[in-house]
Amino acid sequence: MEQELQKRYGLLTAIAMVIGIVIGSGVFFKAEKILVATGGNLPLGILAWIIGGIIMVVCAYVFAIMATRYEKVNGIVDYAEVALGSKYGYFVGWFMAVIYYPTLTSVLAWVSARYTCVLLGWNIVGGEAMALSGFFLVASYALNALSPKLAGKFQVSTTIIKIIPLVLMAVFGTIVGLKNGILISNFTSGPIANASSSNPLFTAVVATAFAYEGWIIATSINAELKDAKKNLPRALTFGTLFVVLIYILYYTGLAGAVKNSIMMKGGETGAKIAFSTVFSNAGGIVLFVFVVISCLGTLNGLMLGCTRGFYSLAARNAGPKPEMFKSIDQNTNMPTNSSIFALLLSGLWLLYFFGANLTPVSWFGPFSFDSSELPIVTIYAMYIPIFIMMMAKEKSLSFFKRFVMPFLAVCACVFMVVAACYAHSKEIIYYLIIFAVIMVLGMILNSNKKYANS
Numbered sequence: 001m002e003q004e005l006q007k008r009y010g011l012l013t014a015i016a017m018v019i020g021i022v023i024g025s026g027v028f029f030k031a032e033k034i035l036v037a038t039g040g041n042l043p044l045g046i047l048a049w050i051i052g053g054i055i056m057v058v059c060a061y062v063f064a065i066m067a068t069r070y071e072k073v074n075g076i077v078d079y080a081e082v083a084l085g086s087k088y089g090y091f092v093g094w095f096m097a098v099i100y101y102p103t104l105t106s107v108l109a110w111v112s113a114r115y116t117c118v119l120l121g122w123n124i125v126g127g128e129a130m131a132l133s134g135f136f137l138v139a140s141y142a143l144n145a146l147s148p149k150l151a152g153k154f155q156v157s158t159t160i161i162k163i164i165p166l167v168l169m170a171v172f173g174t175i176v177g178l179k180n181g182i183l184i185s186n187f188t189s190g191p192i193a194n195a196s197s198s199n200p201l202f203t204a205v206v207a208t209a210f211a212y213e214g215w216i217i218a219t220s221i222n223a224e225l226k227d228a229k230k231n232l233p234r235a236l237t238f239g240t241l242f243v244v245l246i247y248i249l250y251y252t253g254l255a256g257a258v259k260n261s262i263m264m265k266g267g268e269t270g271a272k273i274a275f276s277t278v279f280s281n282a283g284g285i286v287l288f289v290f291v292v293i294s295c296l297g298t299l300n301g302l303m304l305g306c307t308r309g310f311y312s313l314a315a316r317n318a319g320p321k322p323e324m325f326k327s328i329d330q331n332t333n334m335p336t337n338s339s340i341f342a343l344l345l346s347g348l349w350l351l352y353f354f355g356a357n358l359t360p361v362s363w364f365g366p367f368s369f370d371s372s373e374l375p376i377v378t379i380y381a382m383y384i385p386i387f388i389m390m391m392a393k394e395k396s397l398s399f400f401k402r403f404v405m406p407f408l409a410v411c412a413c414v415f416m417v418v419a420a421c422y423a424h425s426k427e428i429i430y431y432l433i434i435f436a437v438i439m440v441l442g443m444i445l446n447s448n449k450k451y452a453n454s
Contacts, residue, residue: 011231013152018239020159021214021301022056023166027247028115028291030207031254032263032270037203039191040260045204049251052208053244055412059380060215060240062387062409064233065401069394076216077312080382083389090318092382094442097309097319098345099435100379103371104213105302105342106350109137112295118272119288125358136296137346140303145339146332151304158297163246165275165290169257170249172278177256186255193264202419206373209416211247213376214301215240306342311335320445369431370424377420378435380413387413 038044066079076096081089113132114124122128144151177183215236225231254263257274264270271291276284313319314326314335329336353371355363362368387406394402421428 010226011234013156014225014231014235015239016156016159017301018215018235019242020155020297022212022243023162023294027211027250028271030211031251033207034204035260035264037207038200039193040264041191042186042255042260044201046248046251048201048204048208049248051205052212053247055416056212056215057240057244058405058409058412059383060236062405064236067232067236068229080386083386090313090446093313094439097313098438098442100375101306101309102342102345102349103375105306105346106353107372108295108299108302109133109350110353112136112292112299115292115295119292130354133350136299137350140299141339141343143300144303144307145334145336148332148334151300154300155297158293158300161290162294162297165287166246166250168287169275169278170253173253173256176278182259183256186260192261199422202422205419206377206423209376210372306346307339308335309338309342311338318446320447322447367430367434369427374424374428374431377416380416384410384413
């Protein structure tokens with residue numbers, strides 16, 4: 001079997017991966033939560049979108065600088081390794097492979113099923129939704145594992161498709177809202193209900209983290225990206241800026257479609273109500289189909305990164321059984337064993353998400369947390385030492401690139417961590433216990449002790 005991945009993806013696929021993973025579910029999934037968190041205060045909600053977007057763009061820009069200098073297997077692991085050594089690189093890689101990738105992938109499988117159920121009029125927490133979640137998870141795995149080139153084309157296609165409902169709502173929702181006065185009313189009415197937490201802005205910003213997350217997964221294909229040192233920075237920079245712009249415009253258009261009170265009460269059907277209001281019932285259904293496709297495109301991008309999680313460790317002869325996980329299928333040029341294990345982990349995290357968040361009584365008691373948010377905040381915490389060491393080591397960079405942007409990135413990450421503490425309070429303690437157990441397990445199972453202790 002071959003032991004190296006081929007250079008098969010171009011700049012368009014990389015940009016589509018950044019935009020396609022980020023845009024897809026969070027902007028629909030979290031729009032209602034942000035309104036509820038702010039008590040229907042639309043300007044405060046938009047401020048949360050702006051702050052979350054700035055955090056993403058600043059961090060992506062700093063990693064884009066590193067991407068011009070380093071290229072191996074899985075960008076974020078490369079950067080952690082260069083900045084703090086192979087032990088920290090393994091620490092980050094293990095977290096990405098066991099927690100970050102599979103938790104987000106499993107949540108996206110359910111979100112895709114959720115909006116499919118809304119479209120079909122089914123229960124979003126019933127057996128139908130969970131059956132669809134499992135089907136979407138396996139289908140996404142099959143697409144990536146059996147035909148990675150087709151998965152890349154699917155990513156580009158769904159990225160184009162998913163932009164359609166966002167642009168249409170941004171344009172026509174704003175126009176309709178200005179004509180009927182709803183947009184102005186939503187902007188000027190202030191809070192219309194009690195905020196869901198004592199720190200509404202922090203809670204709202206943490207909610208945007210899920211909507212904005214995913215761009216870092218684009219670095220997982222740097223070993224398969226043509227001219228990665230040029231194309232990956234371009235994809236990160238252009239992709240994240242585009243996402244922030246389209247999100248804010250969409251959120252504004254949404255506020256012109258329906259009153260904040262309706263969106264807040266709409267629950268999972270909030271987006272469908274808005275689309276049906278602006279484009280009629282038939283048009284709303286058609287555009288909502290695009291929303292479902294959008295979610296599936298995001299799931300595909302996450303699975304693309306997820307299948308390479310254990311391979312990125314094995315390629316460094318680290319982690320459990322590296323010889324098994326770094327083997328590559330001659331026909332598909334995919335790390336098959338890594339892909340299969342990623343599917344298993346995603347299935348386990350999907351089961352956890354259901355038992356912790358969707359059942360009337362949690363299966364896990366106090367050890368229940370929102371796996372769509374806390375793993376994302378954790379990765380921001382892991383960025384902090386990388387940015388600090390970048391300032392210390394990268395002496396050939398200009399003052400702006402070496403100090404100004406990494407310092408801003410550190411501030412952005414610290415803000416995100418503090419906001420998460422306010423938003424999730426005691427839930428974080430139990431999450432950190434689970435996190436610590438998994439990370440210790442990773443250190444025990446690492447077959448390359450020299451790598452882990454260097």
